[in-house]
Amino acid sequence: MKIIFLNDLRKIPTIQKQLFLKKSIFINLENFYMNEELDANIKQLRINDLLSKDEMSQFKNFFLQTLLNLSQQINAPWWAAYNFTSKNPLSSPLYQNMLYLMCINKIMASNTAEAIFIYCSDNNFINILKKTFHKKALIINKTKRSFSLYNRFKCAPILTNVIFLIRILRRMFLSKKNLSFPQNTKSATIIKSLILPSSFQKNEEYRDLYFHNLLENTPNLSQVLILVNVLNHFKSYLSKIKHSNHSGHQIYPLEYFLTVKDIVNLFLNQIYEYFHVFIKYQNSIPNISFENFNLKTTLIHTLYKELNSNQWLKNLTFFYATKNLSQEIKIKKFIYPFENRSSERLCIKALKHYSPNTSIEGYQHASIHQEHLNFIMLQDEHKITPLPHKIWTTGTWPKEYFIQKGNFPKNLLGIGGALRQNFTEQTQAKKIKKYKIFTIGIVLASGEFEYIGLISFLNQISALKQYRIIIRPHPEISFDVIRPHFKHLNFNFTIDGEIPIEEFLNKIDLIVYASTTVSFEAIFKGIPALCIHYENCLNLDPLFKNNDLKWDIFKPSDFIKSIDEIENLNEEIITKRTQQVRTFISNYFSPMPMELKQNFLL
Known part of the structure; x- marks a missing residue:
């Protein structure tokens, strides 16, 4: 078996001829969607094609158990300073690297191809793979290297x-x-x-x-x-x-x-x-x-x-x-945005040792997605993990998630309410009898990684030309950071990131997103949403538990099919689904009571 790394698809025909390859597999490990036409002898796979839902679930449990075992076995003072110990796949590449290696091993074990072409320019991962498979395969690195x-x-x-x-x-x-x-x-x-x-x-x-x-x-x-x-x-x-x-x-x-x-x-x-x-x-x-x-x-x-x-x-x-x-000074109370990260745990470690009478309180400030493994505890893990004395959630749904899915102790959790989000009955839903999509709003979040992934996916959809497109970048990240990655985009668009979110939502008929919580605000108003799953293995959708007005898009051909489905919904279904969505979100982000708001910092 040969494993060939490259970051230029034009090299594939030459490599095939040089190595006399007749049957190969191609996988893309970069963060952008790729739908290139390859040789008929090359089968293109995504990570999601290789693993069933059960296998993904088994791997997540293995990953969580592995890190728990290591935390119990290794008695090192600064072990918690490593980002991977928080278990968040977005904080460290460990989770994805392990998953990719397992998938490559699965392909090799199947003996269905002579070679695996891997589109990847991460030299760290290439080195890991070399050390892991040097006895099982010939590793060939054809990536362009920068010697800056x-x-x-x-x-x-x-x-x-x-x-x-x-x-x-x-x-x-x-x-x-x-x-x-x-x-x-x-x-x-x-x-x-x-x-x-x-x-x-x-x-x-x-x-x-x-x-x-x-x-x-x-x-x-x-x-x-x-x-x-x-x-x-x-x-x-x-x-x-x-x-x-x-x-x-x-x-x-x-x-x-x-x-x-x-x-x-x-x-x-x-x-x-x-x-x-x-x-x-x-x-x-x-x-x-x-x-x-x-x-x-x-x-x-x-x-x-x-x-x-x-x-x-x-x-x-x-x-x-x-x-x-x-x-x-005497610290009466220490309050922080709870994400269960390494930096938080080290603050807690310092407080519990040097200021044991301080009340430590975390506030779960944003939405939760399936890859928030940092919000999942295995049995008795809370006993060895530096945690606050209280975790305040934005509503009933997150609290129940932490208890039932995350295995957090019940007495650790309380419903605080939403501080950054405002979902009340006074926020009117659009009165819609029939959906007709003219204007699509694309909302970007989470940094350059998501910008490239989401836009490269949408660039494969030629039908976008027939719609008016408004792109709303994240307030902290200009859209200009990704322009060098695209020679041209196949759709016309305007950028509108300065106007208030309410005004933006009033302009659009459909929202397209990957991870932003603006999706909650859109469907709360009755605006349908398309969640783009551009990533190979991470599902960052904060609405993963509600599909009433949300459609999942895994490949470009799903996009127009979903719009057709949306436009064929009748008034009765639209009204029913909008009511269900508003109930769900009201339980997710409930207003913080004024009494708690006034005493929270005291």
Whole structure:
């Protein structure tokens, strides 16, 4: 068997001739939809073609059990700093890499082809596959490689991590120089949040991404301190933070609470962790087998790559900043957007050790999709996982999901209500007797990865030319970031990301999406939705539990068929389905009671 990696389809005919291949299989592991015409001797497969629903379910259970076993077996102080330990497939490539390897092994075991062409330009995955299959197959790498100075620089992890620590040190000095901590603050409620462009309004007033409605209803802001993670443009945001602090807020980047000693410890901890990866973990981690296929090599490689990526160090900064803050003042309550990520767990670990009387509360702030494995606990897993004392959900449905599907303890959960979403009976549904689709709204979210995947899928649908298309990018990510990836698009469109969401929804007859929660707002108004499943194996649809006004699109030919089905619905069915949708969403996002809103931060 031959496994051939490439990122240029034009090479396939030449490779076929050189290797005398008569029967091959082609799979695409990139994040865009591919529907190219290939040679008749090449069978094109998607990951979803290779695995049944039962097999996918078995693999997810295996993945969850594997990580639980590792957490129980490995007694290392900073194990939780690895992103893959949170189990979220979007935080680490471990889940997808394991799944891809298993599928490739399944193809090889079937002996139905002489070669497997894999469209992939991820050199990390190529290296993993080489180590895994070097005894079973001839690995041929025909990808175009970039030998830029930047790529060579990334291959020097010690150097990049030292530079990262220097950046943290610079941020620390800038924070302490520009901001001052009020001496009269002896105790406070801490909000952990994030700084993005939308965190500041045009007048530069601060608007918290998660807890703005709570802060509006808090009479004494001096009792609330906001600990923020600034992703980039640190110096620019620091001046805005300084302006907001003069207006009554208390906002501090997490680097403000770091010390030089902490940064030295970060470096020493990482050196010590390299020792763990190269020596201890190699011997202490047992073989990880799924259907007699060993995946230990993948795990070790992921450990090494995550340790080199700076994210491991970044997660540790949350621990040290929370620890120092808890020693600076008495933290009455620590509130954060609950996603069960590594950085959250390290904050909890610091609080439970250094500030044991602090009430730690997580707020489930957004929708849930099937790939949120970080929201699933196996039996007794909650006993070894750093969790808050209380998790507030946006409504009844998420609470029941956490209990029944996620296996979270009942006493850990409470219904808080929606802070960022507003679904009430006063929001009128469109009065529709018959659907007629003229204008389609395409809503993008989740970053460049989704932009490319969704647009490349839609670019295969020639019938889109007959509709008016409005694209609404995510507020933080310009549509321009993906223009270099497409020589041309096969449909005309306008971009309308500045207008209020209500105005946008009033313009469209159909919404097209992959993961955005705008889909909830659309169907709540009676607007039908098409969910595009462009990804090979991840289902990011937040509406996966409701299909009343939503149609799943797995291949381009499904698109027009679904529109025909929508336009053939009669008034009785439309009314019934709209009522069912509104009931479902009202249970998903219920309004937060005013009494709870006023006391949440106290």
